[in-house]
Amino acid sequence: MAVSEAEAVVMEVLWRAAPRSAEEILAEVGPAQDWQEGTVKSLLNRLLKKKAVKAERDGRRYLYTPLLSREKYVSQESKGLLDRLFDGRVAPLVAHFSEQRKLTKKDVAELRKLLKELDDE
Amino acid sequence: MAVSEAEAVVMEVLWRAAPRSAEEILAEVGPAQDWQEGTVKSLLNRLLKKKAVKAERDGRRYLYTPLLSREKYVSQESKGLLDRLFDGRVAPLVAHFSEQRKLTKKDVAELRKLLKELDDE
């Protein structure tokens, strides 16, 4: 089953650094999300059930570590969107952002570089 | 409230051509989705409630027309993904697909062209 959006917030914390305890996760995410301890615990337990994280006892608490990699998660999410909305093709996606004026100068520069590098292969 | 995934399937049909009746929508989508009539009706009613479509009577049935444009929907979805996973920036997204070898030759050619056109502005 898929990792939900709230669960992904917890995963992001763990992807930044792991292993971590529920308390540490709350400390990092609490301010932004305004969550209670119980909320984080529930999310962690659901992530455990989904095998997206594992837990190991550390004294009286657990430390959580991702089993699902960010790369894999990002791939799934991105591919989903691409397939659903852009017929699986990248260029139309970029064209869309271009039309929406969502390409920054930095984006354009980086895309140029990226394409150039593709040449050299 | 957001248009859900099953609802979006119905929207796609209406975006291809509208107005359309529930029956027509089912005919187009049924084979792929294996839905019953009632399912389509429910989805249409939810879309009505969300103001994503409007309905006008046509004899004994209704004809449905999108109120939410595909452009707008695609923008919302795309921006959501971009913000959640790529810090709102397009180049890293494309880099991701590049690393995953998801860029076809056609994509690359189109991206080149797109960048060239951005030059001429």
Added chain:
DNA sequence: GCCAAATATTTACACGTGTAAACATAATTC
């Protein structure tokens, strides 16, 4: 050894979603 603090586990609850069955109503056909 008992209490309080820290932590985990269980249970909850409202809402959205996917999926339709059941029911209502209106028009059509015989």
Added chain:
DNA sequence: GAATTATGTTTACACGTGTAAATATTTGGC
């Protein structure tokens, strides 16, 4: 005009999600 057909409307139900309260358990401190 009664039965059938087409269509819409209401209700349902299981599951996931966001959010947590309630409860249980462990353990460190006295």
